[in-house]
Amino acid sequence: MRVEIWSDIACPWCYIGKARFEKGLAEFAHRDEVEVVHRSFELDPGRAKGDTEKVIDMLALKYGRTPEEARGMEANVAANAQAEGLGYRAEGRDHGSTFDIHRVLHLAKARGLQDELLSLAYRANFAEERSVFDDAVLADLAVEAGLDADEVRAVLADPAAYAEEVRADEREAAELGANAVPFFVFDRRYGISGGQPSEVFVQALERAWKDRPVSTLTTLGGDAAACDADGACEVPQGTSGV
Numbered sequence: 526m527r528v529e530i531w532s533d534i535a536c537p538w539c540y541i542g543k544a545r546f547e548k549g550l551a552e553f554a555h556r557d558e559v560e561v562v563h564r565s566f567e568l569d570p571g572r573a574k575g576d577t578e579k580v581i582d583m584l585a586l587k588y589g590r591t592p593e594e595a596r597g598m599e600a601n602v603a604a605n606a607q608a609e610g611l612g613y614r615a616e617g618r619d620h621g622s623t624f625d626i627h628r629v630l631h632l633a634k635a636r637g638l639q640d641e642l643l644s645l646a647y648r649a650n651f652a653e654e655r656s657v658f659d660d661a662v663l664a665d666l667a668v669e670a671g672l673d674a675d676e677v678r679a680v681l682a683d684p685a686a687y688a689e690e691v692r693a694d695e696r697e698a699a700e701l702g703a704n705a706v707p708f709f710v711f712d713r714r715y716g717i718s719g720g721q722p723s724e725v726f727v728q729a730l731e732r733a734w735k736d737r738p739v740s741t742l743t744t745l746g747g748d749a750a751a752c753d754a755d756g757a758c759e760v761p762q763g764t765s766g767v
Contacts, residue, residue, distance in 0.1 A: 526559050526737055528730075531566040531698045531708040532643075534626050534657060537602045537613070540647045542707040542720030544609045549726030555734055563639055565627040565694035566706045569620070577621035577658050605720075612652025621658035624691065629667055631687035632680050642670035712737055 530546070532539035550556050584595040599615040606613035626646060633642040645666045649655040655662050660681050667677040680686040701710065709717040709726070711733035717725065 526555070526712050526730075526734055527562060528559055528712075529562045529564055529710045531564045531694065531703055531710075532706050533566050533568045534623050534643075534646050534650055535568050535620060536706050537606065537651060538720040539707040540611065540651050541602075541606050541609055542709075543643075543647065544611055545720055545723045546707075546709065546726045548609075548723035549730065552723070552727050553730045553734075555730075559730070561640065563630065563634070563643055564698070565630070565691040566698050566703070566708070567623055567627065567691075567695065568706070569622065570624070570695075572622040574622050574625065577619045577656070580618045580620045581616065583620045606651065612648065614652060614654075617654070618650065619656045619658055621656075623658075624688075625660070625681060626657060626663060627691045627694075628687040629663060629672075629677060629680055631690040632676065633667065633670060633672060636672060638671045642667055642672070645670055 528546075528550075530543070532543070550559060550561075553559065581592055581595045581599065584590065584598055585592050588595070588598075590598070596615065603613040603615040630639055630642055630646075633639045646657050646663075649662065649666055650657045655666075657663055657666065664674065664677050664681065668674045698708065701708075701716065703716070703718070705718060707718075707720060709729070711717075711729055714736060715729055715733050717729055
């Protein structure tokens with residue numbers, strides 16, 4: 526069974542939702558038979574590379590709130606994160622373009638290290654004093670996840686590298702009707718929006734597992750001559766063959 530998760534590194538509920546989903550997955554009896562794929566979604570796709578600002582300022586402007594109200598919003602999210610055992614800095618974080626982060630995450634996916642890099646990037650962005658919108662910091666995180674430093678630098682230096690993969694994920698999200706993240710899709714049959722409680726994910730996993738298509742093969746025509754996996758070929762009587 527496959528679970529696809531559309532998310533953005535700038536989204537605190539994606540950070541919290543990932544932790545809640547993983548708790549639910551840990552309780553699922555068939556967890557070893559679940560493939561988890563992370564897909565790209567930019568919350569601020571029009572933001573230029575290098576255009577960063579403080580999260581409090583961004584929230585106040587975006588939602589028409591005072592800085593004090595924006596701090597209250599962040600404090601509420603921080604409480605939810607901390608309830609899941611996650612670190613969260615409600616003050617001082619940066620906000621910027623996540624396009625390059627998604628491109629490097631696709632490199633990590635190609636190398637089998639996507640979840641490792643995503644976890645490190647979330648922690649750096651929300652819990653540590655490290656700006657993931659800085660190429661040097663992002664490269665360090667990628668190497669920490671196990672990627673080759675030269676390969677990471679080459680991707681960051683080439684704006685076209687993995688760009689189409691990011692855009693393809695975003696087009697697919699739109700086709701599925703996802704206009705907010707996190708967005709979880711179970712075997713392309715069921716969807717869950719938002720950082721739901723872990724028990725909701727357990728229920729979704731169990732339902733998707735129960736309703737998954739079962740591959741069965743009905744053999745027609747009875748037994749006949751064949752070659753097995755070792756290369757031994759049966760020759761029917763009255764027939765010449767190799």
